[in-house]
Amino acid sequence: MDFVADPQLAAWLAESQRAEGGKPSLEQIRQLRLPRARPPGPELVQVQDVTVPADVPVRTRLYRSCMRPQPLTVFVHGGGFVFGGLASHDRLCRRLALLAGTAVLAVDYRLAPEHPAPAAVDDVAAVLAWAARGPGELGPLNPRVGLAGDSAGGLIAFLAAQRLVGTPARPDLLFLAYPNADLTLSLPSVREKGEGWGLSARDLAFYIAQWIPEASNLSGFSPVDGARRCPMPVPTLLATAEHDPLRDEGKQLADELARGGTDVEYLPHPGLVHGFMTLDTVSPAARTAGDTLLRRYGKMLGRIRI
Template sequence: MSVMDADFEAMLQLQAQAAEAQPQPPLDAIPPEMVRAGYRMQRQGQNLNAPKDVETRDLKAAGGAGDVPARLYTPAAAATPSGLLVYFHGGGFVIGDLETHDGHCRRLAAGAGCRVLAVDYRLAPEHPFPAGHDDALAATKWAFEHAVELGTDPTRIAVGGDSAGGNLAASVALDLVGDAKRRLVFQLLLYPGIWPDQETQSRKDLDGPVLTRAALDWFEKLLAAVGHPHAERAMLGNRDLTGAPPALVVTAGFDPLQDEGRDYAERLSAAGVKASLVHYPTLVHDFYIMGDVSPAVPKAAAETAAALKAALG
């Protein structure tokens, strides 16, 4: 295994010392809203130096059961119309929001020169599966229908997301295969949770950092997708990938999800889909939203945004 990025290693050492001095109760003992608040505070504090020359507009997009909040990012250099990335944040379907991923969406928008529509889909356990997946699909359809007022070109729309958001993006991309009115041109899957049927080696080997087994179990329990009649919308291990849009899959070396991301890229390629895999061996899960921790993050974000720019034309 590679050596971890030194700045992330230092951050994790400080966190471990703090946890030793003040041990935290297990996740099951903390109300989800408190976990969300802690995550929001931490990630916002680690991503303060994202581009400022990006205009933001909060709006409402269609969801699966009524409107959901969304935020449109328009970089200063964006043409009108521009391409559009419909983006779903990570957080295990339980935590994360527009604020935790604000800096990350700014970097993507500025680097790709396109508009980004971040969708604040409903979270479990208050809204168990498939609420988030329904919202992601409905919001993407809404973006096609409102492309002109969003300042975007309906022939240049992509979906993307990180971690659980990568699962949502991949799921939406498959749900829209064969929809002649809504042809996605790209999917951006950043350390996606694919939820394979067989436990991968990296899930067996890695308990953290950042994404622990306890957290993965907690997320899975609260989402309550296992055993649902439409569980295949989240558990993508056996989905037919034929006809899916071209993809960029990004994985990190210190991330339990790395093997399922790699395997998904390989499955896409085997299904005849143009799929690229980019692996950052020294980085950890969630790195895109910790932009101030290491110079490696803005560099990786710029490379990802360049790929998005090329895909959206």
């Protein structure tokens, strides 16, 4: 019998299993993008939409828990490269701002299939480059800049950080929560956890194909391959969940980064599932694990030497 972190998460999984079925499609993506009611996050001193000037202007949302100088975290949402946005991760960004003691700039990057790779990476890199210039719209900041992402957002964040190595826009810390890391979906956890655990391997493959239409390009956008090809000199906090198809590739990415000399803190989470940081209103165990991770990230960011 597989261990699940708490009864509430087990009930959520049972409900998601009943809802599984149906072939992934563009219509499914359209449905996933529709607005829906979500439990609100904590109140903050400032929540403000900001348009970042770039070749293609990028919509972002700034969160601040205070107006004293803080580090900045650029946040990249998950959603399989094809859905998600400022609304889907609003509560998580509020918790990140409050618990990690950081200003948060969430990126509403362009989605596939309308905008395949590397459009999302371009958008995140443009936001980091703009933030590095110290624009007044962000309010008082200290020099530390983190880059965080969950799921597909973790992959996009990694690629943006890798692109910016050697430039003033390179982040000082990466926080990757259960990231996509091997777009070939070739590791054992994809088979072991790819059905019945809240994230379907079949859906994953379909979403990836929307973002990378040419299968021959998958390795070029896979962080595990990127980490082998080129060292990543950015300290990294990387979290995985036991019952997640992406578990093994997240662990492999942590191993590859460490092998290349990156300072990596790898945190597995027994009994939890993909997306647990946004299941805080479903599962007390997911809420506790997410809050602990956010606080740990904040402490790590605060200790970065500039």
